[in-house]
Amino acid sequence: MDSEAETTVGGSCLVWQDLSVTLASNNFGSHGNGGSSTKYLVNGLTGLAQSHRIMAVMGPSGSGKSTFLDALAGRLTTKVAMAGKVELISSCPAGSGTKKKIRSSPVTCRDVSYVTQEDVFLGTLTVKETLSFGARLRLPGLTKTELDEVIEDTMAKMGLEECADTTIGNWHLRGISGGERRRLSIGVEILAQPLVLCLDEATTGLDSAASFFVVQALRNIARDGKIVVCSIHQPTNDVFRLFDDLLLISCGEAVYFGECQGAVKFFADSGFPCPTRRNPPDHFLRCITPEFDQVLAALKQTQRMNHAELAAADGLLNGTTAETRATLVKKYKSSIFSETATKKIQELALLLAQEKHDDGSQSSSEVVSEKKRKIGKKQHHQWWSQFCTLTHRSSLHMCRDLGYYWLRIFFYIMVALSTGTLEFDIGTSSAAVIARGKVDGFLYGLMICLSIGGLPFFLDEIKAFRGEREGGYYGEAVYVLSNFLSSLPFTIFISISSGSILYSMVKFHPGFSHLLYFCINLFFCISVSEACVFVTASLVSNPLPAMGTAVGVTVLNLMPSIVFRPLPDLPKIFWRYPLSYISYAAWGTQGNLKNDMMGLEFDSAIPGRPKITGEFILTNTYGMNLKYSKWRDVAALFCLLLAYRVILVFTLHYKQRISSPFRRTQPKRGLKPTTVQQA
Structure with a gap:
């Protein structure tokens, strides 16, 4: 025996x-x-x-x-x-x-490594790059030479040598076959031995x-x-x-x-x-x-x-x-x-x-506790490696996927050109007072709504994150931080390019400092809007309901902005308190109007009357409190950006640990489990 x-x-x-x-x-x-x-x-x-x-x-x-x-x-x-x-x-x-x-x-x-039914990858990466990033996340202690050996050995085991430099494939890139995708899923999971x-x-x-x-x-x-x-x-x-x-x-x-x-x-x-x-x-x-x-x-x-x-x-x-x-x-x-x-x-x-x-x-519990202590010591040193790996991978994916940012950049520039053409050289006449408010409403309404175009790509990234998070390879905070850092160059480019085009064509308040504020304000508005859409994607995984939810949340953020109705005239319940304080469109529009109108004088609607100052218009027409600087509005946008990113960490954490696994516990169609009756 x-x-x-x-x-x-x-x-x-x-x-x-x-x-x-x-x-x-x-x-x-x-x-x-x-x-x-x-x-x-x-x-x-x-x-x-x-x-x-x-x-x-x-x-x-x-x-x-x-x-x-x-x-x-x-x-x-x-x-x-x-x-x-x-x-x-x-x-x-x-x-x-x-x-x-x-x-x-x-x-x-x-x-244990677990390969699920669905193959989830970032489709712009090649087979070898996918294995390389997977190895760096799962084996942070190995040198580059050792990682290369592990990757080559894995490709040989799974028969992936011939398609090593082929992209996995997405909506605009033709990629590998279904069998190769399945073998790649297995290969990624066996990297950690x-x-x-x-x-x-x-x-x-x-x-x-x-x-x-x-x-x-x-x-x-x-x-x-x-x-x-x-x-x-x-x-x-x-x-x-x-x-x-x-x-x-x-x-x-x-x-x-x-x-x-x-x-x-x-x-x-x-x-x-x-x-x-x-x-x-x-x-x-x-x-x-x-x-x-x-x-x-x-x-x-x-x-x-x-x-x-x-x-x-x-x-x-x-x-x-x-x-x-x-x-x-x-x-x-x-x-x-x-x-x-x-x-x-x-x-x-x-x-x-x-x-x-x-x-x-040693008892099994002692062995496990000893393993946990060793793993806990390693995790502190692995955080920076995880952050660098995720930032590199996400940046590569954003650069290669035409729909993630490049298509939206094209539309941002087209919106700026269209708005600039409609309101070219707006001037300081009496009609310009209302026109400038309309430009702000039109600008922030369209540019903020364009952030919703990133929703399908956010959903794909979250799918990949959840698969790797269940394996315990990294946490929510490092993922959110690396994603924001990867997107930073694109949002900065969008703000500078579209902002400069629009500012020079409409001819807002002259001066480089005013142009700089306009671009900074636009950057924070787009960043907060994207963070809000990302939170929606983390909560609603189905694309169609997620799109509808994102549109609804964006419209709610646009409505309290002072372009549609002055702040003092907003109903105090819900619209003013608290919605106007958590609406990034309200803070962005208010700051931009201050930046544009303060220091300018406008012609009176009645000929012969003295000119009207921008401060008077902001106070009496838009109901603004000018005791606070325009930089206070930017600070509010920064706080909203930070808040949405923190909320994203929590939604990913609790959605991952409670809501998403709960779907797996539901009996599949046709399941008829044994029932034991108890008195």
């Missing part, structure tokens, strides 16, 4: 015992039965995944595959409750002797050739001593043969766990043999997918298939799928496959107990 267990832990093992994941009944709605019920998303799974082997997790849609992987990777949220135990058992050399010690520890995010690699629906959306290539790449990773656990939906026979072990799940319960080769024998012994010309994975899913009963019943009712066709399509005429699934679950619990898995786990537990008794090694 000891020799068999020692062979099992020749590398590492990921062990789960009596693993159950439950969701409270109030997340499903009221049942109206007066009692409480427990919804099992995963129910009593036991097994282990070994290094040097690749394990497939199969089951119908909504059977609990993703929940099971989330439980293994420690990604479950507080909305669900997990029972049972998940631990990582690894072997390590025992001093100078040849015998190896084994050690058990809880699974941490440092041990995790002990365990979990993949959710690794081949979804790929053709048979691309799927085969992806799974073959996973086999190469497993051969390097990694534990690979991969959920997959209906693979071809060629792809299925690449897997070593199989976990078959239906309604959260184990139907089979063991070597892939033994699954056909298990189904045959249970009374459901696989037909000669049928793909085994298709047969397995046919036996445990309840939707087949509904489809066949509908076809029988509509008489679209005769009895012979139904017999050929069904293959399970001796009962329903629900009965077949129940039979298989019962057979597995008493099968040799279940006993083998349980026996291996018990042997590992005995070895761990002996090891702990013999040499009094």
Whole structure:
């Protein structure tokens, strides 16, 4: 027994015992039965995944595959409750002797890399650049030469050498294929050399050739001593043969766990043999997918298939799928496959107990706490490296993506030229008093609204951020700061170029200091507007609702500006207090009118009357308080910019930790978890 267990832990093992994941009944709605019920998303799974082997997790849609992987990777949220135990058992050399010690520890995010169903990248980067930035974020302690070696080795493992210098692709750049994107997602996650690699629906959306290539790449990773656990939906026979072990799940319960080769024998012994010309994975899913009963019943009712066709399509005429699934679950619990898995786990537990008794090694909690202390010391030094890497990557992305800033720069300049043409040489006549106010309203209304054009690109960046944030590679504050610094040259260029064009054509208050103030004021207005749109993108991830929300928030910020109605005339409830104080358009317009009109004299509307000073117009027409300098308005804009960036940090943090993971805990369509009624 000891020799068999020692062979099992020749590398590492990921062990789960009596693993159950439950969701409270109030997340499903009221049942109206007066009692409480427990919804099992995963129910009593036991097994282990070994290094040097690749394990497939199969089951119908909504059977609990993703929940099971989330439980293994420690990604479950507080909305669900997990029972049972998940631990990582690894072997390590025992001093100078040849015998190896084994050690058990809880699974941490440092041990596991998780590849989600969706491939999220910055499409303007090349494959090699993506891996390079990923390596710098995940391996900050390595030198450039060492990083280059890791990147080249990863590209070789994943078969990405030929497309190393090809852009990933976005809305205006043609990029790599779907299979190459999938292999790149895996490559990015294995850069940090995790002990365990979990993949959710690794081949979804790929053709048979691309799927085969992806799974073959996973086999190469497993051969390097990694534990690979991969959920997959209906693979071809060629792809299925690449897997070593199989976990078959239906309604959260184990139907089979063991070597892939033994699954056909298990189904045959249970009374459901696989037909000669049928793909085994298709047969397995046919036996445990309840939707087949509904489809066949509908076809029988509509008489679209005769009895012979139904017999050929069904293959399970001796009962329903629900009965077949129940039979298989019962057979597995008493099968040799279940006993083998349980026996291996018990042997590992005995070895761990002996090891702990013999040499009094550190407990798993002590090992974890020691790891945390070391990681905490490193994180202080990693912050600057993360900031530089993220700033470099974001700057590169902004420069290459035509829609991120360049297209908006073109429209900013066009708006400046259009406004300058309409109000060319506005002068100081009596009509110019009203015209200058209209120019400010038109200018800030259009230029602030152009910031909404960046929303789709903000959403793409936030998607990439959330994927990396879940891996624990950097935090929200460093991301927000690096994003702002990367965008700074573009917003400064927009302010200077469009501001100078407009100022020189309209001929506002003469003097370089007034032009400088105009550009600074415009810069802060655009920056605050972009920060506000970014906060919207962090809260609303769907593009269409996010666009509508951003437009609504922008309009609300424009309405309290004094161009539409003097400040004293605004209704005190809501519009004046507090909206006029948190409206960046109100502060920007007020500061620009002070900058333009103070010190100027305008002709009276009645000939022969004395000229009217700009101060008089600002006080009586616009209701401004001139006790405060125009720089106070810029200071208010700076405070709003700082506030929105701080709000962005908090929204990213709490949206990431609460709202976004909660979507993963919702049962997928078709999920019918086991219900246990409690009195």
